[in-house]
Amino acid sequence: MHGKTSALGCEISKHQEKRRLKIVDCWKVTRMAMAFKMATTGMWVTDECKNSFMEMKWKKVHRYIVFKIDEKSxxxxxxKVGGSGESYGDLAASLPDDDCRYAVFDFDFVTVDNCRKSKIFFIAWSPTASRIRAKMLYATSKDGIRRALDGISYEVQATDPTEMGFDVIQDRAK
Structure with missing residues (x-):
């Protein structure tokens, strides 16, 4: 056989060598793509986030979900996850006064034509009392989590509770 010798001392054919090189090249490209993804969003969204969002969107198990960034990992x-019986007031009360968070809220309403509808709101909560580093981290990661959570209808950015009041949500939904 006129092939190369592998690391184990066995001869491998040209076909096997080409296949090995394709696998190695594919692995390098995949690894580079993952590094690029991390560089552009800065964060990884866990499967728990995506699964909870899908349960809220399709099964209506949750009324709202609050997400946070673990800076170390x-x-x-x-x-936090709000059950289907909880209200928008419960979501607003669950947001901390001194730290940033993301939240999604499933807003049910009736249109002027008497049709029941549901819209999912994405809330970027960044209170004035939070650290500047946290504000920057949440601002740069917002697009990444929005892309990961497919099906968001509207976005609200708030620095105090009046900017995300129930009346703001109602006006946006119409």
């Missing part, structure tokens, strides 16, 4: 994780 650079992961977006689920902080």
């Amino acid at each position: 650079r992961l977006v994780t689920v902080d």
